[in-house]
Amino acid sequence: xxxxxxxxxxxxxxxxxxxxxxxxxxxxxxxxxxxxxxxxxxxxxxxxxxxxxxxxxxxxxxxxxxxxxxxxxxxxxxxxxxxxxxxxxxxxxxxxxxxxxxxxxxxxxxxxxxxxxxxxxxxxxxxxxxxxxxxxxxxxxxxxxxxxxxxxxxxxxxxxxxxxxxxxxxxxxxxxxxxxxxxxxxxxxxxxxxxxxxxxxxxxxxxxxxxxxxxxxxxxx
Numbered sequence: 001x002x003x004x005x006x007x008x009x010x011x012x013x014x015x016x017x018x019x020x021x022x023x024x025x026x027x028x029x030x031x032x033x034x035x036x037x038x039x040x041x042x043x044x045x046x047x048x049x050x051x052x053x054x055x056x057x058x059x060x061x062x063x064x065x066x067x068x069x070x071x072x073x074x075x076x077x078x079x080x081x082x083x084x085x086x087x088x089x090x091x092x093x094x095x096x097x098x099x100x101x102x103x104x105x106x107x108x109x110x111x112x113x114x115x116x117x118x119x120x121x122x123x124x125x126x127x128x129x130x131x132x133x134x135x136x137x138x139x140x141x142x143x144x145x146x147x148x149x150x151x152x153x154x155x156x157x158x159x160x161x162x163x164x165x166x167x168x169x170x171x172x173x174x175x176x177x178x179x180x181x182x183x184x185x186x187x188x189x190x191x192x193x194x195x196x197x198x199x200x201x202x203x204x205x206x207x208x209x210x211x212x213x214x215x216x217x218x219x220x221x
Contacts, residue, residue, distance in 0.1 A: 001028070006192075007047035008068070010079040012112035012162075013188070014042050036061035040081035058098045065098060070197065075106045076167075084114035088128045092135050099139050107141065107167035108195070112188065114161050120145040122160035132163070141165045144193065148179045154187040162188060170195055 001009060014021055014032075016039040024030050024044060031054050032042040040062035045052055051069040058065035062081040067074050078098065082091055099107075116122040117129030119136070120143050136143060143165050150158035166174055177193040184190040 001044070001046045004192075007045070007050065008077065009044040009046075010064075010077065010108075010110040011042045011044065012062075012079060012081040012110070013040055013186075031064050031066050033059050033061050033064070040083075041079040043077055043079050055102075063094070065102075073106070074103075075108065075170075076102055076104060078107065078109045078111075080109065080111040082111060082114045082128075082132075088115065088131050092131065095135070104139060104141065105167040105169040107165070108170065109141070109165045110191075111163050111165075112161065113163045116160060119143050120160055120163050121147040136165050140168055142168070142171050144171075144174050144177050146177045148177075151179065151189050151191065152187060153189070162191060164191065164193065166195075173197070 019034060019037045019039065021030065021032065021039060021042065027046070027048060029045045029052055030042060031044075031052075032039050038061050041060075041064045043064045043066050045066075045068070049070075053067040053069070055065040055067065058078075062083065064079045066077045068077055069075075078095075080095065082088070113129070113132055115128035115132050116124055116126045117133040118125050119129070119133040122129065125133075133143075143163060145160075145162075145164055150160050151162035152159045164177065173195050175194050175196060177191070179189045180192055182190065
């Protein structure tokens with residue numbers, strides 16, 4: 001994160017052991033549920049100029065919800081992992097509770113969706129992907145994936161199953177969604193994108209803030 005000047009990382013399926021994660025630098029804030037031996041989602045904030053509030057009402061082994069406050073503007077960040085063998089309808093009901101109780105116009109939602117849809121450039125759609133795409137559309141959210149190739153690749157094959165969605169107020173501010181060329185040390189590729197803040201509201205150091213999504217092996221830290 002330091003070398004690439006990344007402010008925020010959203011992670012699904014991090015490498016963990018008995019409910020703990022490898023140690024990040026002490027200046028980083030790492031959010032995940034400590035109530036489970038299995039950790040499937042986390043959010044890491046490197047930029048100390050960003051204030052954070054972890055929402056304990058919407059925290060689970062596969063879900064982390066954090067509000068980031070920048071220049072007195074609140075952004076909602078959600079990292080979510082969809083178990084491939086579990087009922088998609090139950091997951092969407094759970095997420096609907098979040099979206100029904102919190103403003104989502106400045107939402108950044110990253111997910112290992114384990115579902116396929118042409119909406120995020122998968123050559124084929126499945127029933128899970130169709131349901132998720134309809135859910136995203138119903139909540140007036142927008143998928144920002146670009147057609148950069150599959151986000152998952154292993155000996156079993158490749159697929160487009162990692163999705164990034166944003167709220168209406170961020171759609172025009174998103175740029176540079178990509179799959180960088182460096183090795184993520186995972187069967188999921190790293191994903192990076194920028195959200196450029198309003199030029200009339202610079203960050204404390206005068207730079208635009210970069211929000212970043214990654215799939216990465218925690219041994220990189």
